[in-house]
Amino acid sequence: MELEDVPGQLVKALEPISRYGGNIQSIMHQREKKTPLGRLPVMLIFEIGERARLNRILAALRAMGVRIVRIGEREGAVRTTVLLIGHIIHTDVRDTIDRLNALKGVMVSDLSLAMGAPGQESAARMTIMADDEKHKNLVISSMRRIADRKDLLMITSLEAE
């Protein structure tokens, strides 16, 4: 969606999502990519139980002047969290994410990084959305190959495999 570039807009836009029971998973706020009209593009990912509530959220956003540019839906999507430990930046974290996003039905929806002291290993937490269980297993095994090649320790969730 696109927001006016004035203070408080993002918080306002999030309000209807929580009001109708949406569970926000990630927010990508790209300040450096202003639109020609000077609006700010924001990508939001949230989970919601029913379509009726999704429609109410969209209506509320439109009513407050938020421009919704694109909507992608994934029904029955599954989420999984994975930790990586190693030289995450030096082994090109961008490339790691691009490779995962290149898979069909899969998206890295969140990344948190904890840098180690200089020369030490870092840790990263990735949240991955997959269309279904099959795609989740696919992304986990492809991530394992990437981790092996980049000498990263991969820690999956106990329920993930």
Next chain:
Amino acid sequence: MRIMLVGFGNLGRGLSRAFIQKAGFLRKAHGLIPRVVAAVDEFGAVIDEKGLNLTKLLRATEKAGTVAAYKGGKRGKRALQVIEEVEADVVYELTLTNIKTGEPGLTHIKRAMRAGKHVITSNKGPLVVAFRELDSLAKRCGVEFRYSASVGGAVPVVGLAKKLLAGNEIREIRGVLNGTTNYILTRMSKEGVPFEVVLREAQELGIAEKDPTLDIEGIDTACKITILANSLLGMNARLKEVKRAGITRVRPEAIRLAQEVGCTIKLIGIAKRGSLEVGPKLVPLGHPLAVGGTLNAVTFKLDLAREISITGFGAGPKETSSSLLGDLIDIHRTLGG
């Protein structure tokens, strides 16, 4: 019952103390009178077919460092000789674990079985190296073979699965099976202290060995997973088939990232047919395997009961004597005692 103790380290001594402390209980509740007719360690042996006085045996050993210091004991007397020469019903094999060769425990166990003696062991080495061989040798020789103390310390992992869950098909076993690494991970998660610092602290407290490799590289857990796969899942697995990662690369920052999403990091062993694995995993806080300190925990996935989890102390001479004594009572009952 006439009992032979092969190995008289922490576990042998812990068991002897339990025999002393619980003599009245064993007699009254189980009709069992354990009579230790021989004790052997690496320096020598002591034999008395009328039964050794365990209080004196403990005192003599504490003072001189060997059971041979007991009155009538012989320095240089070897375990194999004693196993063959002395009449006994049950041999406790409690020597140190060697996961490469299984020795000397492996030979001790085989000789004891061939001599018609029942065997109880805590020793992972022989079980990792030759589980199938020992299991079938016991059957061929018509003797009982128990190894509850080899996995989980006091936690009755094997007994629960083999006896009380016997009506189920076990689909998967997963667990926190190493108290040392669990202590390290717990301290790191509570205090944010680096791995190396917690490891040193654990060594000072006697929770970690001077050479902690077996624990922190996940090898000890892999041994236990191998034993569980063979004894409970009917597999014929080898230690090297276990896919393994240890905890040496886990840092407090990684645990913090896990905590931010309501999880913690535990070293988990997983056994299911076709896949044996040990490695750090994200475990939700409040999950049955998210146990703290030196605790062990095991979850069985079953066709009927769905899931059963147990938790308890995975090490320590007193705690482990619970399993060692349980095995003896179990054999006593099996034999109609």
